[in-house]
Amino acid sequence: MRKNRRAALAIAFAAVAAIIAAAAVIYINDTLRYMITDSFARIGESLEIKEADEETVSVSLEDLSNDERVSFDQSMMLINADFKLSEDFEPDISEYKDTGVYLNSCANAAFAELSAEVTDRFGEKLYVSSSYRTAEEQQKEIEEAGDVAQELNASEHQAGLALDVYVKYYAGEGFLKSDVGKWVNESCDRYGFIIRYPYYGTGETGIGYEPWHIRYIGLPHSEIIAENSMTLEGYYSSLEIGKLYSCRAGGDDWIITRQTGESFDIPKEFKSATVSSDNAGGYILTFKI
Numbered sequence: 001m002r003k004n005r006r007a008a009l010a011i012a013f014a015a016v017a018a019i020i021a022a023a024a025v026i027y028i029n030d031t032l033r034y035m036i037t038d039s040f041a042r043i044g045e046s047l048e049i050k051e052a053d054e055e056t057v058s059v060s061l062e063d064l065s066n067d068e069r070v071s072f073d074q075s076m077m078l079i080n081a082d083f084k085l086s087e088d089f090e091p092d093i094s095e096y097k098d099t100g101v102y103l104n105s106c107a108n109a110a111f112a113e114l115s116a117e118v119t120d121r122f123g124e125k126l127y128v129s130s131s132y133r134t135a136e137e138q139q140k141e142i143e144e145a146g147d148v149a150q151e152l153n154a155s156e157h158q159a160g161l162a163l164d165v166y167v168k169y170y171a172g173e174g175f176l177k178s179d180v181g182k183w184v185n186e187s188c189d190r191y192g193f194i195i196r197y198p199y200y201g202t203g204e205t206g207i208g209y210e211p212w213h214i215r216y217i218g219l220p221h222s223e224i225i226a227e228n229s230m231t232l233e234g235y236y237s238s239l240e241i242g243k244l245y246s247c248r249a250g251g252d253d254w255i256i257t258r259q260t261g262e263s264f265d266i267p268k269e270f271k272s273a274t275v276s277s278d279n280a281g282g283y284i285l286t287f288k289i
């Protein structure tokens with residue numbers, strides 16, 4: 001009898017504690033609330049990449065540039081305080097749909113898809129407050145924003161690979177108060193973008209959570225990073241130089257490899273490929289097979 005009463009008391013305490021916790025969550029800020037919900041959603045989520053045993057051939061950079069299945073872009077550049085852009089780096093920039101927004105050409109089509117999806121789902125326009133910045137503009141940003149801005153040549157904005165996005169009334173930290181903000185944070189990986197400075201990765205990126213700063217990196221990398229709760233830094237160090245990895249993402253089969261040197265071991269058979277500098281002395285090659 002006493003045992004039952006104790007159990008009932010324990011349940012009652014647990015229920016009260018849960019109600020207090022729930023009330024606390026409702027009253028704490030939206031960012032924290034999003035982080036809690038998102039952390040639960042991440043449990044059990046993962047996208048497996050495994051070592052591939054494809055037959056390979058050795059090719060040079062020139063062979064790759066003469067292969068019409070292969071395109072070169074800047075999508076896979078790691079840019080941070082340790083891997084800065086070189087002084088003579090020339091970003092491949094183009095205008096996004098006559099909007100006055102300039103971004104890296106590799107991100108153009110993907111951003112069009114992402115913003116079309118936002119309009120379809122929410123009837124809202126996804127605006128861009130900052131995209132490509134020249135070195136002079138980044139310098140100005142540093143002078144105006146101080147610590148929040150990345151050092152010169154350590155900003156992805158200088159490569160046009162990052163976009164700061166918002167919707168009407170909800171910009172910056174407030175982006176997560178909007179349904180669009182939550183959806184972009186959860187789903188941009190399906191369109192080739194990642195939340196570059198996620199809340200779970202501040203130890204690796206050295207930068208606080210920026211739910212508004214999306215970075216183009218392309219498929220399948222964006223899905224691998226997001227679904228495995230990784231950072232770009234963590235992802236790069238997980239790719240062993242010279243190894244081939246396979247995965248399935250976005251309905252396609254992929255082979256990924258990070259290589260250095262003059263020649264590259266690539267899969268014998270593939271449909272198309274993208275080659276990008278990793279901005280760390282090597283290349284990342286991505287094959288659709």
Ligand SMILES: [Zn+2]
Pocket residue numbers: 130157162163164213
């Ligand atoms: Zn940004």
